[in-house]
Amino acid sequence: MSAPILEIEDLCAEVGGKQIIKDFNLTINEGEVHAIMGPNGAGKSTLSYVLCGKSGYKVTSGSVRFKGKDLLSMSTEERAREGIFLIMQYPVEIPGVPSTTFLKHAVNAVRQHQGLPELDTMEFLKMVREEGRKLGIDNEMLKRPINVGFSGGEKKRMEALEMTILKPSFAILDEADSGLDIDAMKVVADSVNALRDNKRAMLIITHFQRLLNYVEPDYVHIFANGHIVKTGDKHLAVELEQNGYAEYVKEN
Amino acid sequence: MPLLSDKTYLYTELAQEKGVVLPTPKTEAWKYTRLRDLLNTEYQLCPSTDKTGSLPPFEADVIHIGNGWVVGELPRIEGVSLSFITETMEKTQHPFALMNAAYLTQGLKIEISGKLKRPLLLNYFVVPEDKNYFYHFRNQIICHENSSAEIIEQFTYEGAVKSCYFANIVNEIRIEANAKLHHYKYQNEAFKANHIALHKVAISQSGEYESFCLQKGANIARNETEIALNGEGAEAVVNAAYMMNGWATLDTTTNIYHYVPHTKSSQLIKGVIGGTAHGVFQGRIHIAPNAIQTTGTQLHKAILLSDEAEIDVKPELEIFADDVKCSHGAASGELDKEQLFYMRSRGIGEEEAKQILINAYLTDTITQISDERVREWFKILITG
Ligand SMILES: Nc1ncnc2c1ncn2[C@@H]1O[C@H](COP(=O)(O)OP(=O)(O)OP(=O)(O)O)[C@@H](O)[C@H]1O
Ligand SMILES: [Mg+2]
Numbered sequence: 001m002s003a004p005i006l007e008i009e010d011l012c013a014e015v016g017g018k019q020i021i022k023d024f025n026l027t028i029n030e031g032e033v034h035a036i037m038g039p040n041g042a043g044k045s046t047l048s049y050v051l052c053g054k055s056g057y058k059v060t061s062g063s064v065r066f067k068g069k070d071l072l073s074m075s076t077e078e079r080a081r082e083g084i085f086l087i088m089q090y091p092v093e094i095p096g097v098p099s100t101t102f103l104k105h106a107v108n109a110v111r112q113h114q115g116l117p118e119l120d121t122m123e124f125l126k127m128v129r130e131e132g133r134k135l136g137i138d139n140e141m142l143k144r145p146i147n148v149g150f151s152g153g154e155k156k157r158m159e160a161l162e163m164t165i166l167k168p169s170f171a172i173l174d175e176a177d178s179g180l181d182i183d184a185m186k187v188v189a190d191s192v193n194a195l196r197d198n199k200r201a202m203l204i205i206t207h208f209q210r211l212l213n214y215v216e217p218d219y220v221h222i223f224a225n226g227h228i229v230k231t232g233d234k235h236l237a238v239e240l241e242q243n244g245y246a247e248y249v250k251e252n
Numbered sequence: 253m254p255l256l257s258d259k260t261y262l263y264t265e266l267a268q269e270k271g272v273v274l275p276t277p278k279t280e281a282w283k284y285t286r287l288r289d290l291l292n293t294e295y296q297l298c299p300s301t302d303k304t305g306s307l308p309p310f311e312a313d314v315i316h317i318g319n320g321w322v323v324g325e326l327p328r329i330e331g332v333s334l335s336f337i338t339e340t341m342e343k344t345q346h347p348f349a350l351m352n353a354a355y356l357t358q359g360l361k362i363e364i365s366g367k368l369k370r371p372l373l374l375n376y377f378v379v380p381e382d383k384n385y386f387y388h389f390r391n392q393i394i395c396h397e398n399s400s401a402e403i404i405e406q407f408t409y410e411g412a413v414k415s416c417y418f419a420n421i422v423n424e425i426r427i428e429a430n431a432k433l434h435h436y437k438y439q440n441e442a443f444k445a446n447h448i449a450l451h452k453v454a455i456s457q458s459g460e461y462e463s464f465c466l467q468k469g470a471n472i473a474r475n476e477t478e479i480a481l482n483g484e485g486a487e488a489v490v491n492a493a494y495m496m497n498g499w500a501t502l503d504t505t506t507n508i509y510h511y512v513p514h515t516k517s518s519q520l521i522k523g524v525i526g527g528t529a530h531g532v533f534q535g536r537i538h539i540a541p542n543a544i545q546t547t548g549t550q551l552h553k554a555i556l557l558s559d560e561a562e563i564d565v566k567p568e569l570e571i572f573a574d575d576v577k578c579s580h581g582a583a584s585g586e587l588d589k590e591q592l593f594y595m596r597s598r599g600i601g602e603e604e605a606k607q608i609l610i611n612a613y614l615t616d617t618i619t620q621i622s623d624e625r626v627r628e629w630f631k632i633l634i635t636g
Contacts, residue, residue: 052597055589080599092594096612105608106598113599145612162598 002030004065005170005201006051011062012226013050020046022226024062028170031198035212036205037237038223039245044205045089047223048172052086053079066170081113085168087159087176089205093147099158102146103128103165110166131164135187152179160188167195173204177211189214209237224248255355260294263386263418267347270354274347284532284564285503290446290472293416295386298357298378305377305408310625312373312404319378320357320387320419331366331399337392342424346476348448352388352422359390364401364431371402371623378408380415380442390422395431395459402434402623407469409442416471417442421449427459429483434462436626438633441469443498450476457483464621466630467494467502474503474532481508481515481546488516493617493634494523495610496531503532510539510546510576519550522617524610526557535580536568543573550580555587555613557606611635 006028013021020043028034038044049057051064053076064071066082074082094102108118119127132142135157147155156179163171173192177185192202192215204217212220212234220236221228222245229248230236255261267274274291275282300321307314315334316323326334337359344350362372378385395401407419419441427433441447447470453461465475479488488508496502502525508517517537525531537548554563567580587609595605614634621627 052593054593054597075602076593076596077599077601077605080597086597088594088597092590094591094594094609094612096615097608102595102598102608105595105600105604109599109601109604166598 002198004028005030005067007065009063011050011064012060013046013057014060015046015057019060020226021050024227026221026228028201028203030201032219033196033202033204033215033217035217035220035237036203036223037207037220037240039249042223043226044223045174048086048174048205051079051172052076052084077109081110083169085163085166085171087156087163087171087173089174089178091147091155091159093145093149095145095148097145099142099144099146100125100128103162106162107165128161128165132161135161135164135191136184137161153181153184156180156188157184160191164191164195169200171195171200171202173202173206175205175207177206177208185211186214209241212237222248255297257297257299260296260384262292262294264291266355267351270351272347272350272354281505281534284534284566285472285474286501286530287472289416290418293384293418295384295418298385298387298417301379303377303379303410305375305406305410307375308373308404308406308629310371310629312371314373314375315360317374317376317389319385320389322358322360329368329372331364331368332372332401333363333365335361337361337390340390340424342452344452346450348420349422349450352390352420355388357387357389359392361392361394362403363394363396364399365396366399368401371404371626374403374405376405376407376419377410378417378419378442378445379410380412380417380445382412382415384416384418386418386420388420391424393423393425393433395425395427395433397428398430400432402436402626404626405437407439407441407447409445413442414444415442416444416446418446419448421447423449423451425451425453425461427453427455427461429457429459431456432460434622436463436621436630437465437475438630439465439467439469439473439475441473443469443500444471445469446471447473449474451478453477453479453488455479455481455483455486455488458485459483460487462489462620462622463491464618464630465492465504466633467492467504468496468633470500470502472501474505476503476505478507479509479517481510481517482512484512484514486512486515488518489620490517490519491617491620492521493614494531495614495634496523496529497526498529499527500529501532502529503534505532505534506550507536508538508548510537510543510548512540513542513544513546515543516547517549520617521552522614523554523563524557524614525554525561525563528558528560529562531563533563533582534566534568536570537578537580538570539573539576539578541572544575546573547577549578552582554584555610556584557587607635
């Protein structure tokens with residue numbers, strides 16, 4: 001039996017003075033892929049921000065352990081350096097910062113934390129270009145300020161590139177599939193699958209079963225009313241696609 | 253009254269002596285700039301020094317100005333005639349320019365008649381030795397018809413970081429028909445020092461003035477640019493960036509006068525203000541009644557890094573002509589929280605993330621600098 005990588009216990013959290021996460025429990029073990037599905041506004045993105053320590057997202061009770069360590073006491077950057085990565089539903093544009101420059105800062109920050117030397121610039125560029133090419137990101141795009149003016153799908157590809165390069169041990173994909181055309185979905189799914197191994201784990205937030213056809217989850221959870229209301233295997237996603245959430249949202 | 257080198261003088265008393273009225277908090281053109289620390293300090297006349305400041309990483313013809321005195325002989329430069337000045341070119345009402353003239357340390361006349369191959373660097377340097385020195389330096393820069401030149405002013409210091417020395421600089425610049433002057437300035441005075449500079453520029457037909465000023469140092473600093481576009485086709489670019497911390501006051505003032513048709517001016521000024529520092533931007537664009545088909549643009553932006561940081565902005569458009577393109581804009585705010593979170597969520601530390609955002613924010617002020625080596629130099633000064 002593999003060790004737990006993420007243990008969330010009785011988590012309650014609020015944003016803007018409103019309680020969104022209520023008594024949330026979930027344990028994810030090394031090597032596992034979990035999917036979370038749930039209605040709009042349920043709090044899926046809120047959960048991912050809480051796990052990344054975004055300011056304004058306040059944990060009121062409960063605990064989260066990541067590889068045995070208390071996650072909630074770490075800063076956002078410490079969490080990232082420890083191996084948490086979030087593909088954001090809405091990636092942020094940063095004018096004036098070329099994508100490669102951004103990636104280099106990120107990679108070196110994580111490497112420094114791991115006690116590794118900075119990457120040689122030439123080596124780094126070669127690696128970024130190669131991984132970029134696999135994701136349909138050309139050199140021109142790599143020179144542009146990160147995410148600025150990128151189309152919805154291009155932003156998601158860039159997120160996937162960042163993930164590929166940072167090699168996190170735990171990746172949260174918050175609607176990584178939204179905005180992607182059918183071919184791009186496959187390409188991004190390939191990058192996710194390439195990362196998948198028996199040490200790493202993933203949490204995939206999605207509204208559609210399609211991504212889960214490419215990245216097969218071990219568990220599918222339904223998130224409503226602030227916590228998980230039902231857990232099943234990949235067939236649950238198929239069932240949801242047919243019946244919707246009505247049955248689960250009614251709960252209380 | 254010749255000043256005695258071993259005596260100290262209150263600046264206000266020196267002004268009284270010559271009948272110069274220094275600004276008070278009620279003086280309109282100076283109302284945002286707290287001058288108290290500057291005016292109520294006792295100064296001593298700066299003695300000359302042989303020491304010189306370090307040089308930027310590119311080739312240039314250099315004039316070292318130590319404590320307000322030219323060090324050594326004036327260099328011989330093809331296309332340039334250099335001499336010391338004896339009198340000022342123009343009348344002015346500017347209080348510090350009047351003081352500069354009344355108590356001039358030294359001044360240079362720089363006449364440019366050719367197309368200069370290398371930048372001319374005026375390398376100002378102060379060795380304050382714990383004393384509160386003051387110096388007044390003035391340049392008369394005359395760019396004759398069809399000439400082109402690049403002049404860089406660098407202000408640095410050595411040792412005694414706590415001294416409150418005062419540098420008062422005036423540049424009278426005349427750009428004749430079809431002449432080009434690229435004028436760049438880097439101000440990094442000691443953190444308790446004061447620095448007041450006035451650039452008075454007159455541009456004739458099809459003349460070009462391209463400028464950029466980076467201010468990082470001093471306790472009280474003002475960089476003021478006054479431009480008269482006197483000939484059709486004259487153009488001026490007045491860009492600047494400033495970075496300040498502690499309790500500094502840093503003022504960027506521009507007054508641009510379009511007197512004739514078909515003239516063009518643009519200004520992009522950006523600042524980053526931390527600590528309890530206080531930024532000031534005053535920008536005037538004046539378009540005279542007959543000056544049709546002129547373009548004047550102005551944009552000032554500031555980032556406030558702390559709750560106590562302050563910015564005062566006063567744009568003034570005086571447009572008396574029809575058929576002109578004129579715009580101004582101002583914005584101030586904090587670093588973007590979403591951008592900071594995004595960077596930190598990728599492992600980049602908070603301080604590093606802030607620095608990256610600040611650099612990105614300021615670098616578009618240097619994109620117009622024509623000389624690539626100078627642009628690179630400023631880029632390093634901004635990021636370093
Ligand atoms: N800053 C805020 N202030 C107040 N309410 C907020 C704030 N941020 C989020 N919310 C609310 O929290 C709830 C959960 O939002 P969240 O983005 O987590 O939903 P979601 O499950 O990701 O939805 P979707 O499927 O549409 O992406 C929503 O009702 C949202 O309006
Ligand atoms: Mg969401």
